[in-house]
Amino acid sequence: MATELTIGEVAARSGVATSALRFYEERGLITSERAGSGHRRFARPVIRRVAFIVFAQRIGLTLDEIKTELDKLPTGRVPSRADWAQLSTSWQSRIDERIAELERLKEGLTGCIGCGCLSLDRCHMLNAEDRAGQRGPGPRYWLGDARPDGAA
Amino acid sequence: MATELTIGEVAARSGVATSALRFYEERGLITSERAGSGHRRFARPVIRRVAFIVFAQRIGLTLDEIKTELDKLPTGRVPSRADWAQLSTSWQSRIDERIAELERLKEGLTGCIGCGCLSLDRCHMLNAEDRAGQRGPGPRYWLGDARPDGAA
DNA sequence: GCTTGACTTCAAGTGCAGTTGAAGTCGTAC
DNA sequence: GTACGACTTCAACTGCACTTGAAGTCAAGC
Numbered sequence: 001m002a003t004e005l006t007i008g009e010v011a012a013r014s015g016v017a018t019s020a021l022r023f024y025e026e027r028g029l030i031t032s033e034r035a036g037s038g039h040r041r042f043a044r045p046v047i048r049r050v051a052f053i054v055f056a057q058r059i060g061l062t063l064d065e066i067k068t069e070l071d072k073l074p075t076g077r078v079p080s081r082a083d084w085a086q087l088s089t090s091w092q093s094r095i096d097e098r099i100a101e102l103e104r105l106k107e108g109l110t111g112c113i114g115c116g117c118l119s120l121d122r123c124h125m126l127n128a129e130d131r132a133g134q135r136g137p138g139p140r141y142w143l144g145d146a147r148p149d150g151a152a
Numbered sequence: 153m154a155t156e157l158t159i160g161e162v163a164a165r166s167g168v169a170t171s172a173l174r175f176y177e178e179r180g181l182i183t184s185e186r187a188g189s190g191h192r193r194f195a196r197p198v199i200r201r202v203a204f205i206v207f208a209q210r211i212g213l214t215l216d217e218i219k220t221e222l223d224k225l226p227t228g229r230v231p232s233r234a235d236w237a238q239l240s241t242s243w244q245s246r247i248d249e250r251i252a253e254l255e256r257l258k259e260g261l262t263g264c265i266g267c268g269c270l271s272l273d274r275c276h277m278l279n280a281e282d283r284a285g286q287r288g289p290g291p292r293y294w295l296g297d298a299r300p301d302g303a304a
Numbered sequence: 305g306c307t308t309g310a311c312t313t314c315a316a317g318t319g320c321a322g323t324t325g326a327a328g329t330c331g332t333a334c
Numbered sequence: 335g336t337a338c339g340a341c342t343t344c345a346a347c348t349g350c351a352c353t354t355g356a357a358g359t360c361a362a363g364c
Contacts, residue, residue: 008310018311019353027351037360039311058257063351088261095258099251105210106247109240160340170341171323179321189330191341215321 004033004041014050021050029053029067045078052084059095156185156193166202173202181205181219197230204236211247 011018024030025040030049032040049070056066069087073079163170176182177192182201184192201222208218221239225231 006310017353020351022312023352037311038313039360055257055261057351058253091261092258095254095261099254101210102247102251102254105207106244109207109243109247158340169323172321174343175322187330189341190343191330209321 003044004035005044005046007032007040007042010042010046010050013047014054016050016054024050024053024063027063027067029063029070043078048079048084052087056091059091060098061094155196156187157196157198159184159192159194162194162198162202165199166206168202168206176202176205176215179215179219181215181222195230200231200236204239208243211243212250213246 005013007018007021010016010021014021016024021030025032030042030046030053032042032046035041052070053063053066056069057063061069069090072087073083157165159170159173162168162173166173168176173182177184182194182198182205184194184198187193204222205215205218208221209215213221221242224239225235
């Protein structure tokens with residue numbers, strides 16, 4: 001097995017479909033060289049990049065956001081342990097925020113929906129800052145977020 | 153203000169767009185009567201239903217899953233505090249699982265991606281049982297999930 | 305030398321959760 | 335009596351993250 005990996009090998013090692021890997025490359029999240037045949041050849045560190053992408057998605061980032069993060073890695077050399085650690089650090093707080101929201105939801109579930117308080121005047125259940133709440137349209141504010149008027 | 157609410161009133165009180173409310177009705181998550189004019193008239197308890205939908209989405213359920221939950225509520229009478237509480241209970245564990253996954257991700261972020269262990273042989277970072285991992289295609293197993301072969 | 309499977313590109317399709325727009329009706333306010 | 339906003343339906347569009355299919359190339363085994 002060479003130092004270079006085919007797309008099939010990367011797929012097998014990462015559990016990410018080849019179609020997804022091509023898609024990631026097209027979006028600039030990963031890169032590859034080409035063999036004489038025109039086939040992709042991935043450097044081994046791409047595996048860690050793909051792992052990072054998968055992790056980041058589970059945390060709730062979009063591919064665009066993930067690309068922004070990955071662009072912070074040094075180019076021209078293989079990212080070091082420290083490089084990855086630096087990216088990871090900023091995520092800790094992101095995860096903590098999401099956990100905090102879930103804790104609030106958990107409380108609100110019995111304390112708010114389960115009882116009768118849900119008059120929309122009183123509860124600050126949903127975190128307006130969370131990405132999931134800003135991503136795309138849909139239920140945007142419940143309370144705690146800017147509302148067009150003071151109607152309650 | 154009557155006991156019945158127009159779609160605009162429900163939207164104002166819930167923060168959910170009228171288009172979304174029509175969509176929810178079409179999908180059977182909420183119901184309405186019609187005024188002589190053909191305009192929708194919502195019973196007040198619909199507000200709590202909509203609140204529930206918003207909560208459930210934040211937790212990560214699809215509208216189909218939410219419908220399944222809502223279908224467990226009694227029909228013919230306004231759901232009681234106890235009815236809501238019963239639904240909510242099953243969610244506590246769901247939230248707990250999601251929190252647990254985030255905790256694992258948090259650890260894995262420094263302990264796994266940050267260091268060099270990410271050889272895909274050793275870490276059981278991603279929860280195979282989580283809905284987000286089963287929803288739609290994409291990165292499905294990393295480790296800990298069934299893989300077609302034993303290749304490492 | 306030919307089949308088979310892994311690879312290539314490119315366009316179109318999928319699923320979710322809605323939004324947007326067109327064309328029309330309803331009801332209140334002036 | 336007419337203007338205006340809130341409502342109606344229906345079809346088509348959006349954004350995200352891919353997948354699928356068609357048509358073709360490449361490389362290895364028999």
